[in-house]
Amino acid sequence: NAGVTQTPKFQVLKTGQSMTLQCAQDMNHEYMSWYRQDPGMGLRLIHYSVGAGITDQGEVPNGYNVSRSTTEDFPLRLLSAAPSQTSVYFCASRTNYFVANEQYFGPGTRLTVT
């Protein structure tokens, strides 16, 4: 099993550009989520999904879109990047929404917006 994979590992964008951060898991997990990690702020939830076709907002959703067309994939879209979105992004998954099991994290994507 590859676990949770994320691409790209690093990305530099100019303000106003758009891009998609990819996330995939091969563990048949229903629950997937996106976090951003900023210095001194810990991990903050952006969006989450409890299954294919179902997504919801987390703590800091503004500026980000998500969709979940398959169980495996959960891409995060930045429609118009801003310098405030410079951060490290982590995708995570766990078995399902209703059981508080541990989450499995991807390796992260370091995004810089200039």
Added chain:
Amino acid sequence: AQKVTQAQTEISVVEKEDVTLDCVYETRDTTYYLFWYKQPPSGELVFLIRRNSFDEQNEISGRYSWNFQKSTSSFNFTITASQVVDSAVYFCALSEASGGSYIPTFGRGTSLIVHP
């Protein structure tokens, strides 16, 4: 509402010292889960332990031990005889059962630096 406080931003120790990382939480739920994750310099977060609110037994795993005390709403993590490989950022997290969801809230993390 839920909240996790890791008051120690950074801890610096010398190898072989014992070190305790503090985690204090707030919740109104009687059913909840607490977690610790480790983020080594490579960046990927790794799960260490999960504890539910009905199990206050302390746990030991090798050099790691966890002290869960509901009376003080704390779930502290102790590393005995620290090693350089323990250098990492450690996150405490809380998941409540309210609404049937278990969306975790993370603390801000404690950076542990172990010097040789």
